[in-house]
Amino acid sequence: FSFLQERLGCVLGLLLLLHSTNSFYVPGVAPINFHRNDPVEIKAVKLTSSRTQLPYEYYSLPFCQPSKITYKAENLGEVLRGDRIVNTPFQVSMNVEKKCEVLCNFPNKPVTLTVEQSKLIAERIREDYYVHLIADNLPVATRLEFYSNREEEEKKKEKDVQFEHGYRLGFMDGNKFYLHNHLSFILYYHREDVEESQEHTYRVVRFEVIPQSIKLEDLKADEKSMCTLPEATGSAPQEIDPTKENQLLFSYSVHWEESDIKWASRWDTYLTMSDVQIHWFSIINSVVVVFFLSGILSMIIIRTLRKDIANYNKEDDIEDTMEESGWKLVHGDVFRPPQYPMILSSLLGSGIQLFCMILIVIFVAMLGMLSPSSRGALMTTACFLFMFMGVFGGFFAGRLYRTLKGHRWKKGAFCTATLYPGVVFGICFVLNCFIWGKHSSGAVPFPTMVALLCMWFGISLPLVYLGYYFGFRKQPYDNPVRTNQIPRQIPEQRWYMNKFVGILMAGILPFGAMFIELFFIFSAIWENQFYYLFGFLFLVFIILVVSCSQISIVMVYFQLCAEDYRWWWRTFLVSGGSAFYVLIYAVFYFVNKLDIVEFIPSLLYFGYTALMVLSFWLLTGTIGFYAAYMFVRKIYAAVKID
Numbered sequence: 001f002s003f004l005q006e007r008l009g010c011v012l013g014l015l016l017l018l019h020s021t022n023s024f025y026v027p028g029v030a031p032i033n034f035h036r037n038d039p040v041e042i043k044a045v046k047l048t049s050s051r052t053q054l055p056y057e058y059y060s061l062p063f064c065q066p067s068k069i070t071y072k073a074e075n076l077g078e079v080l081r082g083d084r085i086v087n088t089p090f091q092v093s094m095n096v097e098k099k100c101e102v103l104c105n106f107p108n109k110p111v112t113l114t115v116e117q118s119k120l121i122a123e124r125i126r127e128d129y130y131v132h133l134i135a136d137n138l139p140v141a142t143r144l145e146f147y148s149n150r151e152e153e154e155k156k157k158e159k160d161v162q163f164e165h166g167y168r169l170g171f172m173d174g175n176k177f178y179l180h181n182h183l184s185f186i187l188y189y190h191r192e193d194v195e196e197s198q199e200h201t202y203r204v205v206r207f208e209v210i211p212q213s214i215k216l217e218d219l220k221a222d223e224k225s226m227c228t229l230p231e232a233t234g235s236a237p238q239e240i241d242p243t244k245e246n247q248l249l250f251s252y253s254v255h256w257e258e259s260d261i262k263w264a265s266r267w268d269t270y271l272t273m274s275d276v277q278i279h280w281f282s283i284i285n286s287v288v289v290v291f292f293l294s295g296i297l298s299m300i301i302i303r304t305l306r307k308d309i310a311n312y313n314k315e316d317d318i319e320d321t322m323e324e325s326g327w328k329l330v331h332g333d334v335f336r337p338p339q340y341p342m343i344l345s346s347l348l349g350s351g352i353q354l355f356c357m358i359l360i361v362i363f364v365a366m367l368g369m370l371s372p373s374s375r376g377a378l379m380t381t382a383c384f385l386f387m388f389m390g391v392f393g394g395f396f397a398g399r400l401y402r403t404l405k406g407h408r409w410k411k412g413a414f415c416t417a418t419l420y421p422g423v424v425f426g427i428c429f430v431l432n433c434f435i436w437g438k439h440s441s442g443a444v445p446f447p448t449m450v451a452l453l454c455m456w457f458g459i460s461l462p463l464v465y466l467g468y469y470f471g472f473r474k475q476p477y478d479n480p481v482r483t484n485q486i487p488r489q490i491p492e493q494r495w496y497m498n499k500f501v502g503i504l505m506a507g508i509l510p511f512g513a514m515f516i517e518l519f520f521i522f523s524a525i526w527e528n529q530f531y532y533l534f535g536f537l538f539l540v541f542i543i544l545v546v547s548c549s550q551i552s553i554v555m556v557y558f559q560l561c562a563e564d565y566r567w568w569w570r571t572f573l574v575s576g577g578s579a580f581y582v583l584i585y586a587v588f589y590f591v592n593k594l595d596i597v598e599f600i601p602s603l604l605y606f607g608y609t610a611l612m613v614l615s616f617w618l619l620t621g622t623i624g625f626y627a628a629y630m631f632v633r634k635i636y637a638a639v640k641i642d
Helices: 001-021 076-081 115-126 151-155 279-313 317-321 327-330 343-365 377-388 390-403 408-437 446-472 498-526 534-561 566-577 580-591 599-637
Strands: 042-048 097-102 112-113 130-135 141-146 160-165 170-173 176-179 182-191 202-212 246-248 252-259
Touching: 076 377, 076 446, 112 115, 115 176, 130 160, 130 202, 130 390, 141 252, 279 327, 279 498, 279 534, 279 599, 327 498, 327 534, 343 377, 343 390, 343 408, 343 534, 343 566, 343 599, 377 390, 377 446, 390 408, 390 446, 408 446, 446 599, 498 534, 498 566, 534 566, 534 599, 566 599, 580 599
Parallel strands: 141 202, 182 252
Antiparallel strands: 042 130, 097 252, 112 246, 141 160, 170 176, 182 202
């Protein structure tokens, strides 16, 4: 038990360290200092909805446009996420209040929406779209206040505040559609300390909006684009009737407030969006369970193995008369190369590539280098790292292919470089065609697609060949026993030694260790949340590696004891068993948590989920395979074989 206590102590220490890592923050951009009256540019990012999963660019709807529309140059990650950052006609100056101002340059002449435009706006409101704006790279948020279930007296005093990304395009009441046509921006600034003689500098630390729907008749506008807002009680909302033309005014107001929040921690509001008091209890719980189980497994298997090895190595006369049994029996066949060695080594090469990429990305993100403020950085880093990790993937695949008595290394290298990326590219291309058909900004533009292909064939492919060449030339893995000429007969196996039973049994432990984290990752992907708990993710990744390795060793040990030596493919398949549970969880999440009803959003969800499950299977299968391979070599090296 002291061993368990030590482990627990280590884990808690690590958790505390990781928690402190989360608050540490390397900003993605340098702070911008504003003086009073300096323009603060407000840009639009996109429109999103968790019901359709299709982002649209801001000007896909008939909002007011500036005289010249300029799009920001974007990195790969932003393009893949569907961000199209563009300027807007909002005129905001640092620390200058605006009561109410009309957009679209025609103060007395309202904007007329055609029937098509009205239909489109009504449809987007029905699909629950949110508009995302940014000021000084800070996303806009809507404040939601609600009373928690406290005592009656406390209720009056304290409200719980949460923030929602972006603001709702509009709302529905019965069968009527109402558009939020007036935006009240509330910007918070932090006054920087300067010397007395210098002018004060300010930094933007929070950007909130209160969207309102105000009927055309209630917004009084004059010649100078100024307007007066009606009293809150007596105003009617601006209805959009999709069957006819609609007239309305777009307006906004700006209010500045001083804040104590420092620039470095200005993202904290966004990152504690919803109930992300991360379930410390459940994370620690899964850590304890996994370490406890792994401790038990290790002890059982080490004791059993010691007994086995001691028995096998007893050189008594009795042994000659007794017949060999258990895993020693198959020593002459255990390293017999499997069927399709090229495909196996290619898949394992891709698994190594994924493993290196994920490990580096999570580690770098844990140090705060890929904070949400540098948009698209995570995606861009992951893409480039996957390309460059081709060297390691190729090296491991080449060496294994040579060990499995393969000869056609060039074909093997090509297979490694194209098999998994080819499947990913194929699925993404098909999904992209559907997104294109919907005119969504989530569709990857053709030039970006060509650039990705160039990266694949210009960076990844040559690097895989390079790694494969050196891996294939290197000494193959040293197997401790010789393989017999004639394969031995495999006895009939019990029902529980079936592959599918193995997959179901082996997947539970690794999946149990990480499914809490999976919920947050799914929310980040499908419900436009920020994911930033990379400290926890790193810990969960380590647990995943440990549990996959152990379960794989146990499964291969049982298989060899049952005198079945065809373990190469089976270990790879069985270790990836947790991917099957991830798939089931994804279906559960789709049914219970998401409000998706249409065909294309559902197709997108399951298409991307299939990619996640495939990648996860490669990752866990590779971890399990290498653990089992090392284990098999170790145990056969320990017994004396005549």
